[in-house]
Amino acid sequence: MKIKFGLIGFGRMGQLYLRELTKSELWEVTYICDTNERVRELARKLSPNSIVTDNQEDIFCDKEILAVGLFALADSRKHQVERAIQTGKHILAEKPISDTLEHEWETVRLIEKTNLISGINLYLRNAWYHQTIKDFIDKGEIGDLAILRICHMTPGLSPGEGHEYEGPAFHDCGMHYVDIARWYAGCDYKTWHAQGVRMWNYKDPWWVQCLGTFLNGVVFDITQGFVYGQLAKDQTHNCYIDVIGTKGIARMTHDFENAVVELRGVSETLCIEQPFGGKNIDILCKLFAESILSGHRNDKLPSIKDSVIASEYAWTFLQNARQNDLPAIGSLETLKEIHERRRNMTNGYGLIKNNTI
Numbered sequence: 001m002k003i004k005f006g007l008i009g010f011g012r013m014g015q016l017y018l019r020e021l022t023k024s025e026l027w028e029v030t031y032i033c034d035t036n037e038r039v040r041e042l043a044r045k046l047s048p049n050s051i052v053t054d055n056q057e058d059i060f061c062d063k064e065i066l067a068v069g070l071f072a073l074a075d076s077r078k079h080q081v082e083r084a085i086q087t088g089k090h091i092l093a094e095k096p097i098s099d100t101l102e103h104e105w106e107t108v109r110l111i112e113k114t115n116l117i118s119g120i121n122l123y124l125r126n127a128w129y130h131q132t133i134k135d136f137i138d139k140g141e142i143g144d145l146a147i148l149r150i151c152h153m154t155p156g157l158s159p160g161e162g163h164e165y166e167g168p169a170f171h172d173c174g175m176h177y178v179d180i181a182r183w184y185a186g187c188d189y190k191t192w193h194a195q196g197v198r199m200w201n202y203k204d205p206w207w208v209q210c211l212g213t214f215l216n217g218v219v220f221d222i223t224q225g226f227v228y229g230q231l232a233k234d235q236t237h238n239c240y241i242d243v244i245g246t247k248g249i250a251r252m253t254h255d256f257e258n259a260v261v262e263l264r265g266v267s268e269t270l271c272i273e274q275p276f277g278g279k280n281i282d283i284l285c286k287l288f289a290e291s292i293l294s295g296h297r298n299d300k301l302p303s304i305k306d307s308v309i310a311s312e313y314a315w316t317f318l319q320n321a322r323q324n325d326l327p328a329i330g331s332l333e334t335l336k337e338i339h340e341r342r343r344n345m346t347n348g349y350g351l352i353k354n355n356t357i
């Protein structure tokens with residue numbers, strides 16, 4: 001049986017979902033909904049068998065639709081979750097689940113009252129490289145887990161370009177790293193100190209580094225910024241995780257094409273290179289489909305509650321950064337140049353599809 005699916009929000013992420021869903025035998029993308037006419041035109045081209053609409057109620061009112069994908073922006077998601085619950089549809093969502101923490105927690109409470117299956121795209125939890133490292137740690141190869149160092153710096157989404165409801169870079173993107181560090185530590189954060197910089201004199205920090213401890217004593221530092229050479233002739237990035245135990249280490253770096261995991265444990269040394277896997281949307285959709293078809297939520301399907309916990313800590317760390325000097329460096333003129341460049345780029349880091357600068 002194919003699961004009839006209504007996809008809401010057909011921007012950069014929505015288009016990635018369509019690509020993966022149509023590759024699978026498990027799904028039929030019956031509807032695509034977007035508020036932007038230009039985007040709907042594209043949807044008609046890319047998915048001629050789908051009904052393309054600007055009215056999400058077409059999806060919620062169709063009794064044959066079993067599941068919805070909420071891939072628009074955070075400001076519309078809480079209402080969409082409410083409608084999905086009222087009309088009995090399983091929910092696959094992008095993060096963050098809503099635009100304010102209060103709304104996010106309300107959404108969790110609503111979801112916890114239903115038996116509907118729900119999942120969210122905390123894509124790092126489904127990444128082969130994190131699972132490989134975690135298995136290595138769990139085997140005792142690095143001794144006791146002591147230090148987690150995570151860095152994600154690219155010339156990605158610039159301030160003012162879109163995603164305003166998702167918050168500054170350390171929330172919009174950084175919540176993934178806040179989440180995965182907590183996943184490795186296996187418990188909640190205890191202490192933190194964050195330093196940020198208001199790059200290009202923008203109102204919010206676009207680079208933040210936070211360090212601190214977890215309740216079990218594991219220490220962490222997380223660095224996230226979309227400030228890495230935005231106007232460099234040839235752009236690059238610096239992304240890694242470095243996991244240090246009392247006896248060994250495990251680390252990963254990637255170039256968005258391939259990821260390399262290096263494991264140096266007490267009894268083995270391994271170097272594994274495999275395709276990076278992007279946002280792992282194929283894995284997420286498979287876990288979601290299996291959960292719907294079996295009627296039992298697969299534990300590996302990332303939960304909306306975990307995303308809200310990560311979102312809350314990311315906001316907390318950002319707030320902490322605001323209290324620690326937060327210098328401004330550069331000018332808004334440079335930011336204009338960055339916007340101009342990204343508007344004209346066809347191949348860049350995290351370009352949004354519905355570019356509205």
Ligand SMILES: NC(=O)c1ccc[n+]([C@@H]2O[C@H](COP(=O)([O-])OP(=O)(O)OC[C@H]3O[C@@H](n4cnc5c(N)ncnc54)[C@H](O)[C@@H]3O)[C@@H](O)[C@H]2O)c1
Binds near residue numbers: 008010014
């Ligand atoms: N999990 C991840 O790694 C990851 C990565 C990127 C983006 N995201 C999240 O995915 C979401 C979408 O991001 P994107 O980069 O695709 O953005 P985008 O701007 O490219 O696309 C958003 C689309 O939603 C449409 N839209 C807006 N409001 C709508 C509404 N009420 N109903 C229907 N359509 C509506 C817009 O017209 C646009 O086409 C964001 O919340 C973002 O945080 C997650």
